[in-house]
Amino acid sequence: MLIASGEVLTHKKYGEHFHSLTLVAPRIGEQVAPGQFVNVSCDGNRSFILRRPFSVYRVHKRGGWAATIEIVFDIRGPGTKHLAELRAHSTVKLLGPCGQGFKLPAARSHCLLIGGGIGAAPLFFLADELRNEGHRVDVIMGARSIHRLLNAIDVRRLASVSRITTEDGSMGQQGVVTDVIDDMVERCSSDIVYACGPHPMLAAVAQMCNERALPLQVAVEELMACGYGVCMTCVIPVLTGSSRSGSEERVYARVCTEGPVFDGATVCWFESEGRVTPEWAEPSSSGSPSRTGADAPQAELAPPGN
Amino acid sequence: MASLAAELGPVALRTPVLLASGTFGAGREGAQFVELSQLGGIIVKSMTASPWKGKPTPRMCETPSGMLNAIGIQNKGVDFFLAEDLPWLRRQDATVFASIAGNSVGEFVKVADKLRTGGRGIAAVELNISCPNLEDQSNMFAHSAESTAAVTSAAVRALPRIPVFAKLSPNVTSLVEIAGAALGAGAAGLSLINTVFGMAIDVEDRVPRLAGTIGGLSGPAIRPVAVRAVHEVHRAFPEAPIIGQGGIASASDALELILAGATAVAVGTANFINPRVALEITQGIEAYMERHGVASVGELVGAVKLAS
Ligand SMILES: Cc1cc2nc3c(=O)[nH]c(=O)nc-3n(C[C@H](O)[C@H](O)[C@H](O)COP(=O)(O)OP(=O)(O)OC[C@H]3O[C@@H](n4cnc5c(N)ncnc54)[C@H](O)[C@@H]3O)c2cc1C
Numbered sequence: 001m002l003i004a005s006g007e008v009l010t011h012k013k014y015g016e017h018f019h020s021l022t023l024v025a026p027r028i029g030e031q032v033a034p035g036q037f038v039n040v041s042c043d044g045n046r047s048f049i050l051r052r053p054f055s056v057y058r059v060h061k062r063g064g065w066a067a068t069i070e071i072v073f074d075i076r077g078p079g080t081k082h083l084a085e086l087r088a089h090s091t092v093k094l095l096g097p098c099g100q101g102f103k104l105p106a107a108r109s110h111c112l113l114i115g116g117g118i119g120a121a122p123l124f125f126l127a128d129e130l131r132n133e134g135h136r137v138d139v140i141m142g143a144r145s146i147h148r149l150l151n152a153i154d155v156r157r158l159a160s161v162s163r164i165t166t167e168d169g170s171m172g173q174q175g176v177v178t179d180v181i182d183d184m185v186e187r188c189s190s191d192i193v194y195a196c197g198p199h200p201m202l203a204a205v206a207q208m209c210n211e212r213a214l215p216l217q218v219a220v221e222e223l224m225a226c227g228y229g230v231c232m233t234c235v236i237p238v239l240t241g242s243s244r245s246g247s248e249e250r251v252y253a254r255v256c257t258e259g260p261v262f263d264g265a266t267v268c269w270f271e272s273e274g275r276v277t278p279e280w281a282e283p284s285s286s287g288s289p290s291r292t293g294a295d296a297p298q299a300e301l302a303p304p305g306n
Numbered sequence: 307m308a309s310l311a312a313e314l315g316p317v318a319l320r321t322p323v324l325l326a327s328g329t330f331g332a333g334r335e336g337a338q339f340v341e342l343s344q345l346g347g348i349i350v351k352s353m354t355a356s357p358w359k360g361k362p363t364p365r366m367c368e369t370p371s372g373m374l375n376a377i378g379i380q381n382k383g384v385d386f387f388l389a390e391d392l393p394w395l396r397r398q399d400a401t402v403f404a405s406i407a408g409n410s411v412g413e414f415v416k417v418a419d420k421l422r423t424g425g426r427g428i429a430a431v432e433l434n435i436s437c438p439n440l441e442d443q444s445n446m447f448a449h450s451a452e453s454t455a456a457v458t459s460a461a462v463r464a465l466p467r468i469p470v471f472a473k474l475s476p477n478v479t480s481l482v483e484i485a486g487a488a489l490g491a492g493a494a495g496l497s498l499i500n501t502v503f504g505m506a507i508d509v510e511d512r513v514p515r516l517a518g519t520i521g522g523l524s525g526p527a528i529r530p531v532a533v534r535a536v537h538e539v540h541r542a543f544p545e546a547p548i549i550g551q552g553g554i555a556s557a558s559d560a561l562e563l564i565l566a567g568a569t570a571v572a573v574g575t576a577n578f579i580n581p582r583v584a585l586e587i588t589q590g591i592e593a594y595m596e597r598h599g600v601a602s603v604g605e606l607v608g609a610v611k612l613a614s
Pocket residue numbers: 037050051052053054055056071072073074075076077078079080081118119121122220221222223224260367368
């Protein structure tokens with residue numbers, strides 16, 4: 001992971017809503033793998049202080065020239081608003097590459113990539129890498145409407161077979177991505193699924209893959225303060241150990257460090273919505289799982305801060 | 307040459323700049339950016355007698371010039387610290403402050419006992435007493451002079467050779483009274499301040515932004531509160547060594563706390579934005595000292611000029 005500054009090479013837009021910044025970031029560009037992210041400092045206003053995480057959407061490793069990375073985003077709040085105002089030659093501070101990327105298949109595989117809205121960003125870089133390594137890439141891309149689809153033209157170019165779904169039917173098939181998964185898996189003989197997008201979509205995709213015994217890798221998002229593993233704000237409940245040996249337990253894993261890419265079968269999708277008090281614990285050093293017992297206080301007994 | 311060495315009561319520090327508890331883990335993740343031996347020290351994430359799972363998400367929320375957090379002290383417990391983190395920290399030649407948390411005096415003592423017997427090389431202990439005390443209707447230890455004295459004296463007794471710093475909460479009516487209670491109970495010094503309690507609401511969904519509802523506010527937003535707290539306590543107890551913390555993001559922020567009466571400072575939330583910030587702050591303090599002809603950083607402690 002590096003602390004670097006990135007000069008804006010270009011700022012462009014994909015469709016009505018999505019902004020794209022191509023940043024000159026040679027060392028990060030050389031190291032980054034699909035699914036990893038960069039934590040971008042949105043300086044210039046001291047009233048919001050934290051960095052913002054963005055998936056790397058594309059990398060251009062030009063021979064002899066400095067590598068660039070591209071991020072895409074829509075405007076949600078002050079951080080993305082600030083980034084959307086940047087023009088060529090502005091610089092941003094970057095921390096990256098952060099987190100664990102997607103695992104590429106060892107043997108030649110048929111890969112089904114499923115993306116929702118702007119969350120689909122890391123799939124483009126992934127598709128490039130998968131194709132470079134000789135894998136087949138098929139894509140399902142979904143969004144609320146045509147305006148929320150990320151670069152549908154490129155999807156067609158990248159994929160052997162592609163399917164688009166929109167909830168309002170403004171492009172492709174009316175509906176959601178899970179409506180077409182079975183059809184695509186059969187048609188493309190998919191061996192493995194890669195997904196990223198909004199949490200409810202990922203939960204639904206994970207359930208389908210589970211039922212069909214399809215391996216799934218997901219990239220998830222969670223609120224992050226540091227992006228490099230020190231603050232413990234970004235966690236998601238996951239299963240570790242094995243159910244067969246009885247060592248399985250649910251732990252809070254850091255999305256920024258152990259993720260953002262997880263094995264879809266290990267993520268506890270519904271408990272992670274956050275408003276329920278989960279009853280699991282961190283693994284103890286001795287290896288003996290420490291469930292909520294006499295000495296593990298309920299979450300409410302922990303201090304409000306810290 | 308300006309000397310950055312600081313005498314924090316019985317603890318000799320290479321520089322006055324520490325890393326605040328819970329904002330740099332046990333140093334491993336950040337070690338790729340900064341050599342821990344170049345800093346004054348690291349106050350590790352608070353540890354408990356057995357592992358704590360932490361709270362559900364969302365655990366954080368950004369607020370103007372700061373953030374709220376409600377992590378729930380997710381940590382792997384004192385045994386893990388002693389087996390894995392401490393040996394590693396010692397290999398880095400880091401000055402280590404161990405931070406203890408718990409829900410009863412007994413839990414604090416359990417951790418302290420283990421640190422006494424297995425914690426060779428620990429420079430000092432910080433008590434995170436901004437924790438609910440189950441033996442006192444779930445009030446925070448740090449919110450009552452009696453609870454503060456009880457937990458501090460128990461920890462001091464359990465740790466005869468390791469200096470104990472009580473980390474106080476600003477969410478109280480009389481900070482000076484509680485500081486006095488901690489010092490009276492044998493604390494070698496004080497850490498000021500822990501986070502300021504706060505809350506944020508998502509008005510569209512009409513729900514709290516944190517799963518824990520109430521959280522701890524940190525970052526530049528709380529710096530004036532920290533400066534005031536250090537000033538008040540230093541005026542009342544000029545001999546007590548103070549680790550000033552709260553909202554430090556630059557050398558001048560750190561100097562504010564030192565001038566208010568802190569012998570050392572700890573950098574927290576700013577680490578999240580720049581993992582090298584503590585080192586940059588140290589360099590900034592050194593530059594300030596050279597600019598102002600200050601030979602030793604100790605000369606600056608409490609040196610604010612007050613209109614009398
Ligand atoms: C690993 C990862 C990859 C991401 N990749 C992309 C991407 O490629 N394109 C894109 O548009 N967005 C992406 N996001 C979401 C992006 O980080 C948020 O949209 C952005 O932080 C919003 O900042 P803001 O100031 O505009 O909004 P605000 O909502 O005002 O932000 C307030 C705070 O909440 C945090 N926050 C808000 N939404 C999210 C979120 N979904 N995830 C994490 N933190 C959030 C912000 O970082 C900030 O600290 C990603 C998030 C993660 C965790």
